[in-house]
Amino acid sequence: MNPEPDLAPQILDELDRVLRSPEFASAGKVGPFLRFAVERTLAGDREALKESVIGSHVFGRAPGYDPKVDPIVRTEARRLRARLDEYAARVQPSVRITLPKGGYVTAFEIRPVAPPAPAVPVPEPPSPPASNPAWRHPVTALAAAAVLALAALAFYYVPKTGTRSPLPVLTTITSYPGFQFHPSLSPDGNQVAFIWTGENGGPANLFVAPLNGGEPRRLTTGGRGEASPVWSPDGSRIAFVRRGKGLIIIPAGGGEERILVDSAYASQLDWSPDGRSLAFADFPPGSDQPALFLADSLTGTRRLLPNTSRGLYPAFSPDAALLAFARCDIGNCELYVMPATGGEPRQVTRQRSTILGVTWNPAGQEIVFASRRLGASTLWRVPATGSGTPELMPSAGEEARYPRFGAKRSASPRLVYEQGISDSNIWRQSLELGKDGPLKFTGEPHRLIASTRVDSSPQVSPDGRHIAFISTRSGFEELWTVDINGGHAVQVTQMRAQAMGSPRWSPDSSRLSFDAVSPEGRSLYIVDAAGGHPRQWTAPNVAGRSSWSHDGRWLYLAQFDSKHVAQLERISTTDQAQRSILTSDGGFESFESEDASTLFYIRDRELRRMPRDGGPSTAVLPGTLIAHGWWGLAPGGIAYVDLWDPALYSVPPVSKGKKKVTYLDLKTGQRRQLGTIAGDLIGVFPDFCIAPGGRQIYYSVLEVSVSQIRLIEGF
Numbered sequence: 234m235n236p237e238p239d240l241a242p243q244i245l246d247e248l249d250r251v252l253r254s255p256e257f258a259s260a261g262k263v264g265p266f267l268r269f270a271v272e273r274t275l276a277g278d279r280e281a282l283k284e285s286v287i288g289s290h291v292f293g294r295a296p297g298y299d300p301k302v303d304p305i306v307r308t309e310a311r312r313l314r315a316r317l318d319e320y321a322a323r324v325q326p327s328v329r330i331t332l333p334k335g336g337y338v339t340a341f342e343i344r345p346v347a348p349p350a351p352a353v354p355v356p357e358p359p360s361p362p363a364s365n366p367a368w369r370h371p372v373t374a375l376a377a378a379a380v381l382a383l384a385a386l387a388f389y390y391v392p393k394t395g396t397r398s399p400l401p402v403l404t405t406i407t408s409y410p411g412f413q414f415h416p417s418l419s420p421d422g423n424q425v426a427f428i429w430t431g432e433n434g435g436p437a438n439l440f441v442a443p444l445n446g447g448e449p450r451r452l453t454t455g456g457r458g459e460a461s462p463v464w465s466p467d468g469s470r471i472a473f474v475r476r477g478k479g480l481i482i483i484p485a486g487g488g489e490e491r492i493l494v495d496s497a498y499a500s501q502l503d504w505s506p507d508g509r510s511l512a513f514a515d516f517p518p519g520s521d522q523p524a525l526f527l528a529d530s531l532t533g534t535r536r537l538l539p540n541t542s543r544g545l546y547p548a549f550s551p552d553a554a555l556l557a558f559a560r561c562d563i564g565n566c567e568l569y570v571m572p573a574t575g576g577e578p579r580q581v582t583r584q585r586s587t588i589l590g591v592t593w594n595p596a597g598q599e600i601v602f603a604s605r606r607l608g609a610s611t612l613w614r615v616p617a618t619g620s621g622t623p624e625l626m627p628s629a630g631e632e633a634r635y636p637r638f639g640a641k642r643s644a645s646p647r648l649v650y651e652q653g654i655s656d657s658n659i660w661r662q663s664l665e666l667g668k669d670g671p672l673k674f675t676g677e678p679h680r681l682i683a684s685t686r687v688d689s690s691p692q693v694s695p696d697g698r699h700i701a702f703i704s705t706r707s708g709f710e711e712l713w714t715v716d717i718n719g720g721h722a723v724q725v726t727q728m729r730a731q732a733m734g735s736p737r738w739s740p741d742s743s744r745l746s747f748d749a750v751s752p753e754g755r756s757l758y759i760v761d762a763a764g765g766h767p768r769q770w771t772a773p774n775v776a777g778r779s780s781w782s783h784d785g786r787w788l789y790l791a792q793f794d795s796k797h798v799a800q801l802e803r804i805s806t807t808d809q810a811q812r813s814i815l816t817s818d819g820g821f822e823s824f825e826s827e828d829a830s831t832l833f834y835i836r837d838r839e840l841r842r843m844p845r846d847g848g849p850s851t852a853v854l855p856g857t858l859i860a861h862g863w864w865g866l867a868p869g870g871i872a873y874v875d876l877w878d879p880a881l882y883s884v885p886p887v888s889k890g891k892k893k894v895t896y897l898d899l900k901t902g903q904r905r906q907l908g909t910i911a912g913d914l915i916g917v918f919p920d921f922c923i924a925p926g927g928r929q930i931y932y933s934v935l936e937v938s939v940s941q942i943r944l945i946e947g948f
Contacts, residue, residue: 247328293685418639512547581619590635608709656937670869674908778822862919
């Protein structure tokens with residue numbers, strides 16, 4: 234019996250109400266403390282509810298700190314209990330959440346609802362006795378019903394001591410230093426293949442580890458961009474993607490590699506249950522959108538599956554009849570199912586949110602996928618028929634992604650997934666300014682904005698007084714501002730959107746534009762910098778990255794055209810009906826020049842320029858590939874960070890080591906290096922900003938970024 238679909242949503246809904254209440258809205262870290270305790274209790278993850286773990290995860294203490302010296306968790310627990318009591322006395326909730334003294338496992342009291350007034354009895358014809366004699370006596374029936382009700386509650390009340398809980402069992406399989414990601418269970422369910430950056434955070438290689446403990450065994454060396462391993466159905470081989478090299482097959486025990494396909498996108502791949510085919514994503518000739526392919530596992534002969542444009546994360550059903558996959562626009566994905574040999578896809582979800590991995594349960598009835606439907610990436614399950622709505626799997630916790638079931642059918646199927654832990658902070662670096670623009674870095678970089686969650690996308694206001702940024706410190710991506718020295722943080726939005734990004738200031742520093750993802754898609758919004766209700770400014774067809782004209786009359790942004798190609802568009806800031814399309818051959822992320830005559834923008838990673846009102850464009854830096862979000866206008870020129878990795882033929886999701894910051898003088902065409910940025914930089918976020926006047930740059934560094942492999946049993 235698994236009451237998770239009945240009670241977990243009720244408990245999580247009440248948790249959301251508690252965190253929005255006056256008792257918790259301005260309670261600092263007490264709210265995140267409560268969310269962490271509730272989610273870990275529902276997951277049965279008692280290891281995470283130790284004082285030292287809570288101190289690290291919630292309050293930002295260094296791993297291994299001494300709780301006896303720093304009693305922050307005990308102090309905040311007393312505040313948490315007091316606020317829960319105040320809330321319960323005021324609201325009288327149907328689900329009361331408490332934190333019993335002596336531990337950090339939460340308890341849940343489901344309060345009875347007053348029964349309706351009794352109806353006037355109506356005589357009914359006699360009915361035959363029930364087949365089960367236990368239900369013949371009314372007292373017996375009521376007692377049995379009470380026992381069942383108490384048993385259901387017992388699933389969600391986790392005592393400090395007692396017998397084994399029937400909740401799903403959550404186990405950590407790997408917790409090595411660095412990243413462990415893209416796990417795949419062996420067909421017998423006893424081993425896991427995964428990618429690991431090694432103890433020193435070096436190149437990523439393919440490893441195999443037993444689930445019952447033991448040293449991991451490395452199968453590849455050199456770390457050349459390995460990703461997405463999957464076992465052959467007989468367990469003898471493992472296929473994986475090597476970025477820039479293609480689809481590789483290696484014996485499961487190690488040995489000589491074989492290149493099966495010389496080109497493959499570094500996304501999930503899957504082996505058909507009969508062992509004959511591998512499904513993977515790649516770019517068809519002449520297209521910049523990925524699609525799905527099938528490759529013969531012996532010969533490597535590949536064929537394109539029609540109707541799979543923008544397809545990622547293919548997964549075969551256990552009977553090999555169907556193929557599930559995600560179809561994604563920038564940040565917006567839906568789950569589809571189609572015949573495995575090709576055919577018309579059938580839409581399963583209507584969520585418009587990021588998907589990070591797809592897998593079938595061994596019985597073939599449900600599909601489990603990772604999604605950012607609630608902000609952080611969590612696991613969801615949905616009937617493969619598409620007849621139901623997705624249900625949250627709270628036992629997996631936050632930042633769960635790339636789930637994979639084992640192929641073995643059993644009463645207790647096993648699911649592995651990757652769980653990430655991230656903390657990025659915003660830094661400031663001063664520049665020496667000459668008559669022709671910035672000359673070089675001066676002084677040391679300074680961490681300016683910090684929390685225990687992800688702080689990204691900094692933008693300095695034109696008046697130089699405030700910084701806008703995106704942060705997950707409230708549990709969701711929201712828009713925040715601080716003063717120019719990093720103080721007085723204010724949460725500007727409370728939209729709880731599936732994703733939010735790319736804040737940009739109006740020229741008078743009074744408003745902010747940003748894009749956010751709702752169930753309908755990604756739209757552009759405008760909000761007063763002091764706060765208030767954001768106004769949706771476009772329909773949900775936005776590719777993202779807005780910017781303001783210098784006179785404040787226009788917003789530049791990228792919109793998808795009828796062929797789903799991002800094109801630059803200009804829209805009035807006072808009348809949404811006034812708009813014009815500026816490009817026909819693609820464009821993304823643009824800024825108006827200092828004299829407002831030119832528009833600089835990115836097309837296919839190439840920096841280009843054209844007249845502000847549209848017209849022919851030319852390349853600014855031919856042959857130089859620019860990362861979205863890592864460039865901007867500086868006095869007299871353009872500054873950019875070199876994140877392109879030629880070995881991977883792309884901008885990595887996370888760039889490590891020192892990265893050059895270069896200034897291009899637009900008058901002379903000369904380039905000079907301003908300095909280097911050290912740390913892990915997120916290549917998919919717009920994490921770079923040049924302050925007005927060009928005397929500082931701001932950027933986000935991923936200071937804590939680790940992941941581990943976890944296992945769930947007993948659904």
